[in-house]
Amino acid sequence: MTYAIEAEGLVKYYGNNQVLHGLNMNVKAGEIFGLIGANGAGKSTTIDCLLGTKKLDQGTVKILRNSPNPKQKSHFEQIGVQFQESAFQNGLTVKEICEITHSLYKNPIDWRTKLADYQLEHHVRSSISTLSGGERQKLCILLATMGQPKLLVLDELTTGLDPIARRQIWNNLRRLNDEGVTILLTSHDMHEIETLCDRILLLKHGNVFMEGTVQEVLSKSGAKSMDDAYLQLTGEGIR
Numbered sequence: 001m002t003y004a005i006e007a008e009g010l011v012k013y014y015g016n017n018q019v020l021h022g023l024n025m026n027v028k029a030g031e032i033f034g035l036i037g038a039n040g041a042g043k044s045t046t047i048d049c050l051l052g053t054k055k056l057d058q059g060t061v062k063i064l065r066n067s068p069n070p071k072q073k074s075h076f077e078q079i080g081v082q083f084q085e086s087a088f089q090n091g092l093t094v095k096e097i098c099e100i101t102h103s104l105y106k107n108p109i110d111w112r113t114k115l116a117d118y119q120l121e122h123h124v125r126s127s128i129s130t131l132s133g134g135e136r137q138k139l140c141i142l143l144a145t146m147g148q149p150k151l152l153v154l155d156e157l158t159t160g161l162d163p164i165a166r167r168q169i170w171n172n173l174r175r176l177n178d179e180g181v182t183i184l185l186t187s188h189d190m191h192e193i194e195t196l197c198d199r200i201l202l203l204k205h206g207n208v209f210m211e212g213t214v215q216e217v218l219s220k221s222g223a224k225s226m227d228d229a230y231l232q233l234t235g236e237g238i239r
């Protein structure tokens with residue numbers, strides 16, 4: 001079995017607040033893996049620790065068989081990342097940010113041919129600040145794929161996207177996955193998780209609460225949908 005990510009015993013504190021409590025997590029090469037959990041469960045922190053953009057207090061991570069090191073260009077070129085809030089420099093146009101990102105990689109995609117996949121072809125000369133939230137989100141995902149990554153990491157993938165845009169993104173991700181790209185994503189949209197993910201890990205208070213295929217999680221919970229399974233498993237019913 002080849003793993004794209006192997007993480008063992010992850011511990012992370014912010015000051016005195018322990019956010020990850022010895023988390024173990026493996027993502028198989030070629031799968032779409034969903035990290036789910038309530039607000040504050042530690043999903044973004046986990047992703048940061050896996051990527052090495054935040055320092056672990058304890059534990060080990062192998063990502064594409066190496067220790068995470070965002071400064072090691074040849075390794076990091078293989079990992080495409082879309083963070084929750086992408087900071088764009090003020091005033092840049094779509095074309096400019098694409099050209100800048102393109103120049104960072106050894107084997108970049110021809111981004112102009114991909115704009116239509118993200119419904120951005122009419123926005124090439126638009127300033128990023130004038131894009132809608134959903135358009136900006138799509139641009140983030142396009143930029144994350146610029147270097148032809150082996151692993152794509154997407155934090156809150158389709159937040160703010162309308163149902164059509166969401167499906168367009170899902171199709172794009174499936175296509176990338178069919179081409180061999182491993183995908184790690186977080187989402188609060190259980191329908192999205194059910195539709196896309198081969199396996200999921202439910203994080204609760206910084207530890208594994210449950211993991212398995214969507215089918216396994218559904219049958220363990222006895223629920224018919226991931227939405228119901230999520231509410232039942234976490235016991236976080238609506239009051």
Ligand SMILES: Nc1ncnc2c1ncn2[C@@H]1O[C@H](COP(=O)(O)OP(=O)(O)OP(=O)(O)O)[C@@H](O)[C@H]1O
Nearest residue numbers: 014015017019037038039040041042043044045046
């Ligand atoms: N830089 C930070 N400094 C201090 N505490 C932090 C920091 N970042 C996150 N936290 C805390 O760590 C906990 C986990 O946060 P994290 O962002 O990892 O959760 P999450 O599961 O991604 O949440 P959400 O679904 O709301 O995005 C939260 O209690 C949060 O307040």
